[in-house]
Amino acid sequence: MAVAGRLGWWALSLATFVAIWWVVALLRQDFRLLPTPDLVLAALIAAAKTGALLTNLLITMARVAASFFIAMVLGSALGILLGMSRTADRLIGPWVVLFLNLPALVIIILCYVWFGLIESAAVAAVAINKIPNVAVTLREGAAALSRDLAEMAAVYRFGRWKTLRHVILPQLSPYFAAAARSGLALVWKIVLVVELLGRPNGVGFELQTAFQLFDVATILAYALAFGLIVQAIELGIIQPWERLANRWRR
């Protein structure tokens, strides 16, 4: 019931968006610049039939997954360190702010210039863009850790592993969720730029080709496929996990 209701609202919201798009496209009557949804769907099917869509999506997804994973692990570790140690925060905190405000494009170009147009440079460029965001979020979480509960765990001799699993990580889980959600959105966007600038495949590369051919329908078709995947991850993974992590709340 709750699941059906949630999916119902989600579908209604998207349907409204598609309807508005359709009406505007019909009013403009320039299908090359703004194709109607059915033309985009046709382009999507055409790209799927050649196999290019799936291949490129999978390649891009793999890059997203790799850089997302690296950024979450390193960013969380860094953020927790900064939140727990004032010295570390004073020493490294300004770097985080610096990287947080460094334009993504600068990091991408530098990675390609220094390490070459290679896969690891591409993944590293995306990860470096995302690490400061994760670190800042997790720093808030680590700084807000309860001293009361830490003392309790110490008196009752929980030990390192039990303290981490039952006391610390549950307190950090809302911060992980926030970092994951905002981070995923950021990674999606940057991965495409990285592909556009220096990779011979992936969605970003295909978009560049479509851009040169002025093929708006294909651009939108890829965007649509991409959007569906992101929505699926949000609905299928992040939201259920959040509900599970929050079931104790009243």
Add this chain to the structure above:
Amino acid sequence: MTGVSIEIDEKVFPAAGGAPARPLYRDFRLELADRSFVALLGPSGLGKTTLLNMIAGVDHGFSGRISFSRGPNPRIAYVFQSPRLLPWRTVLQNVLLPLPPGAESLKRARGVLSDMGLADAEEVYPERLSLGMQRRVALARAFALEPELLLMDEPFVSLDEANANRLRDLLAELIEARPTTVLFVTHDSHEAVRLADRVVVLGGPPVRVVRDVRVELSREGRLTLGEVERVRGTVLGAGPTVAA
């Protein structure tokens, strides 16, 4: 079960927010006999919680020595002023976590919970319970550990009198069933006399022992208002003291 010997040469409350550092303890000595129930009575803000934290080993910022009669690192349970339960773990998990893994621990945790009248709440998350029930869970967690030393920091504060009395009776029963050394901090002299067999009245700062009163009351006597009032008079300084 362990005796405790407390020697605090100096403990300073650090300067904070413009207030200067102030000495909390200087040359403070206190001996707790094995299996005694000692109540520390004194006004709020004196540093009683700090003393418990030093004994519990979560506050190392002092010079002096805390030693235990039956070897270092005794099993200590601490009932804090607030329940300090893990809100994301069920009642049963909260009681189980300090215990070693195994079927024996599960049995013990379940037993203590049912003694506390919490058998039906095992799978409930703490925030869904009333404060009184949360305090009982905190007591259950402490007792399930079968501690050698039980530290209690105003564990019944902010409960209504009926609820607090029920928990005091429960505490007395549990200690009778599983004897242990108890150090109980309170600012309520009634509570101190009712529960403890020794009441140490603290004054200061720096903290010093003002009176040290032995409470020789039977279990029935503790439930008689007149008896409690008589000893309370001694505790509050109206009569002869056992040890100065």
